[in-house]
Amino acid sequence: MSHNDLLNITCASLVDASDRMTELLEKRQPNYSLPQALYNDPTLFRIDMEEIFQKEWLFAGMSSEIPKKGDYFTLEIGQNPVLVVRDAEGNINAFHNTCRHRGSRLCSQHRGKVANLVCPYHQWTYDLKGNLLFAGTEMGQTFDMKQHGLKKAQCKTAGGFIFICLADTAPSSDFDSFLATLEEYMAPYDVENTKLAVESHMYEKANWKLVIENNRECYHCAGSHPELLNTLLEWDDTNDPRAPQTFLDYYNQQAADWDEQGIPHRHQSFGLRNRIVRMPLKEGVKVMTIDGAEGCSKLLGRFTSYFQGSMRILHLPNSWNHMQSDHFIVFRVLPISAQETMVTTKWFVHKDAVEGVDYDPERLRKVWDATNDQDRILGEENQRGINSVGYQPGPYSETYEFGVINFIDWYSETVLKNLKE
Incomplete structure (x- = not known):
């Protein structure tokens, strides 16, 4: 077949x-x-x-769980690993916890703190906004890092509550x-x-x-x-x-x-x-x-x-x-x-x-x-x-x-x- x-x-x-x-x-x-x-x-x-x-929209966690730059936590929504992290400006971002190289999970711990997000498989490196910073010279001169940032999940916060949505277009209602x-x-x-x-x-x-x-x-x-x-x-x-x-x-x-x-x-x-x-x-x-x-x-x-x-x-x-x-x-x-x-x-x-x-x-x-x-x-x-x-x-x-x-x-x-x- x-x-x-x-x-x-x-x-x-x-x-x-x-x-x-x-x-x-x-x-x-x-x-x-x-x-x-x-x-x-x-x-x-x-x-x-x-x-x-x-x-x-799903409840993910509380903002005070990640009070400082680089603090993160992870969760699994079915087969979808998600990463929630606070960036240098204090904003909270949610990303699909999967590397844009070959898909490995970036963060395997339940919670932690990072300077940048580094894939443990081949060391592709992303900043806290999901931008790809390093992929190695092995990718060749024509490789466009701007096209390979982390995929975002939609994220909203209110009253310390963090909500995420995996849909491309989130329901408004x-x-x-x-x-x-x-x-x-x-x-x-x-x-x-x-x-x-x-x-x-x-x-x-x-x-x-x-x-x-x-x-x-x-x-x-x-x-x-x-x-x-x-x-x-x-x-x-x-x-x-x-x-x-x-x-x-x-x-x-x-x-x-x-x-x-x-x-x-x-x-x-x-x-x-x-x-x-x-x-x-x-x-x-x-x-x-x-x-x-x-x-x-x-x-x-x-x-x-x-x-x-x-x-x-x-x-x-x-x-x-x-x-x-x-x-x-x-x-x-x-x-x-x-x-x-x-x-x-x-x-x-x-x-x-x-x-x-x-x-x-x-x-x-x-x-x-x-x-x-x-x-x-x-x-x-x-x-x-x-x-x-x-x-x-x-x-x-x-x-x-x-x-x-x-x-x-x-x-x-x-x-x-x-x-x-």
Whole structure:
């Protein structure tokens, strides 16, 4: 069989997969979980990667992870290695982490610091803006270095959050409006004056959508997350249909304090994809530690009180976040395969906070280490059950699982839209 024959078979199979994906999404029953293949089929997973993770804006990391010239971190979006680096002017750039010579990864470490980007294979050298500086005389006199700079990934920052997009033309929709609001709501935290205190990488044997679905409801919290519910109120936001009047009264009391301090808090939504809202924690609780007491002795930014609740930031398809007075926690979800996902959690504190004096990393991470592992088990058991020949889509509760419904609707609409473009 010739190369062209193989290529034709591959193209035909992708067309078949796209048609199958379209049919499954168009015929899915509203407010029900998805058909089995959308949770475990490798071919349809490839469609997810191409239509969601290679076309949509993704949360990559925080600007304070790379505070100085030459600081970088890397991430893997499916089979696409990406490099995020700060240049000499302080700008943050994202590049495809692949050399323009023969494609080798430039940076193999998770994070580091460089003067220039040097390929370890044949030492082609690029500056921090991606320009090719050195390729050796072996390439000949006619070789044009200007035509062989690194390929950029699109990159935007707001409020310390770094977002990247691998598409040649990034979707616009209302993303810039979200970024403007994120900048406003994150201003009190002064992210540039924070630092990464600790991070974890959790490997979960479950489809990425099951990871997000689990996050988008607290229906399971009472039976699964005792550590988390020491401090967290289970209501999703101020629009949660389950929220009793006692909670709304408590929120209004907290909101009056935040208004007096000039701290943004009101619910802001941008379609089904992005949401920001500041929510109070349980009464008397400062932050989301195991006992509700402070996690760091240095407050962030311009906060003068620990009682700032948790500002929740949702960004589909791959991030949720909890921003608090003395530390904040960001979560990033990256698919590995149809039934494997990597969940990265990062804790940030004031840049002048001293480990072992102002904060204890183990204390900071205790609640979410426990919660993440509990969610991992739930997700993996969910995946095992879905893989059964006995699985069929089941109904979501419109009251307790409205966040899941919103996610599945966003996912379905986005995939269908991108497939048709």
